[in-house]
Amino acid sequence: MTPDYTLVIHGGAGEEMMLNTKVVEVIEFALHTALTLGAQVLQQGGSSLDAVQRSVEALEDCFLFNA
Structure with missing residues (x-):
């Protein structure tokens, strides 16, 4: 069963090419x-x-994001 809603978030802009695969x-x-x-x-x-x-x-609680 597919949900009848869409939830979208954005983790911010950054230099993904500077990050390694694990990060x-x-x-x-x-x-x-x-x-x-x-x-x-x-x-x-x-x-x-x-x-x-x-x-x-959840984003605010994560050290990876400045939400």
Whole structure:
């Protein structure tokens, strides 16, 4: 079953070519985690505002991002 919503985040701009493969993998994992946490809010019937807030909080809590 596909969800009836779209949740989009942006990890910021940067020099990806300057990052090694392991760092990029960690960044992608952190972004995926932020999206998953927001999606869980929606799947449990939460509001879109609560879902966005949860995703942003995940980015704020991650040292990789300056959210």
